[in-house]
Every structure is written in C-alpha cells, then in structure tokens.
Amino acid sequence: MYAITDLHTHTDYSHGKGSIEDNVRVAMKRGLQAVGIADHGPGHFFIGIGGAHAFRRMKEEIETLRHKYPEVEILFGVEANIVDTDGTIDVSTDILRELDFLLVGYHKLVRPRSLAAFWQGARNFWSGWMKTSSASLRAANTTAITSAVRRYPITAIAHPGLQIDIDTAELARVCKEYGTFLEINSSYGSELDPYISEALPTGVRFLLSSDAHAPERVGDFFQAYQLIRRLKIPLERIVNLEK
DSSP, rough: OEESSEEEOOTTTTTOOHHHHHHHHHHHTTTSEEEEEEOOOTBBBBSSSSSSHHHHHHHHEEEHHHHOTTSEEEEEEEEEEBBBOOOOSSSSSHHHOOOOOEEEESSSSSSSSSHHHHHHHHHHHHHHHTTTOOOOHEEEEEEEEOOOOOOOOOSEEEEEEESSSOOHHHHHHHHHHHTTTEETTTTGGGGGHHHHHHGGGGOOOOOOOOOOOSSGGGGHHHHHHHHHHHHHHOOOGGGTOOE
16 A cells, blocks of 8 residues: 555745755655645744745745646645634635645644634643643534534644544544545654544544655655554545555
C-alpha cells in the first residue's frame, strides 16, 4: 500500500521551512500524483497566512508552478481555524471559492471572533495546561467542530481530537453524513490511536497526510502506515491510498 497524494503540507507562507516549489519537488521525487499546499489560516496567532493578499500571491505562484511541473497536480488549500463557538472559520467566502480543498483544524492559539469564543478558548488553553477537561467543555468543542462540518465544504478535519478535547465518535458520525474525511496525520504516530479507534465503528473514511513543515517530510507516511497496520484499518476506508 502507498499513498498517492499528500494534501496537508506547509510552506514559509505560514510556519513551514520551505517554499511551495520545494514541496512540489519533493512530492515529485516521492512519486506522488498530487500535493496540496495547506498553510494555516490567518486567524492563527503568529504563524497564520498574512491575509487576502498572501492568498492571492500563493494562488499566482501555484498557477506558475503548474505550468513548470505538469507531472504532479498542485492543489491550493488551507488549514483553516475554528474561531467561534458556532463553527465559524477564519477564511472568507471569497477565498473559499478560490480553493481546491479545505482542511479545518481546531487549534488553541487562534484569534477568537466573539467573547464566547474567547472564553471557550481560555478554557481549552487551561484544560490543556492542567491536562483536565469537563463534560461541558467537551460538548461545547464538539458542537463547534460539527457545526463547521455542517456549514462548510470541508475536505478533511485535521488531527481530530489532538489539541482540543472533543467527542471524536460524534464528529466522525457527522463527517460520515456530510462526506468529510478524518485525517490520519503522520506527524503524530501513536498519539492518534485513541481518536482513530473511536472513529472506526462509525464507518467514516480517512485521508492520509504528512502535515509536513519541512520539504523533506512531504510524502512521509511512515507513522501513518504503522497506525493503519496497528489498528487494522480497512484499506478501502482510506481515500488516497493505492492498494
């Protein structure tokens, strides 16, 4: 088995260490059919894409690279952030129309859109710091992320459950209903086991990704392959896998 696409790669437009072209070159070297550029949305403190002008530059650069490297499909996406309790993300409708795919991650260090989101973010930050949670916080987080799935054309949820406490099984049920994939993120290895195990009984499908933050990690699925074998995930449930 081997993955034929890697949609979740970062560049120096957010906090990756290489250029879009660097990622494309490594994707070609590894024999991928497609590579996605999915830098962090603008709502992420310190590392997010620098607004609409940066999105425009990225799109123009990708268009140029598509002509230069026709051997691999280069896809324009984003790893958007949830910025409100109702599932609002930090990418405008105008930008969404320009994208080839949409990843959504639930991160802590994001710019909240409302006072309610600020307090929920503060609770999540404190929860992570103290390594505790509560049923009410878990329910609120789950409502936010499932609302995003219902509201936006999300390709996949990035690293579900890793940074924010959610009901992964409930998220998986909603994702299955709306045709959204859950990511098997190769950057986290066995940390993903409990979340993927919770999701498996729902019948949701999965997308393998590297979450590369350096060009040399594009297409590196070693830990993801180990997880698949460890949890005995049916290969037909993984959408970008060549059996």
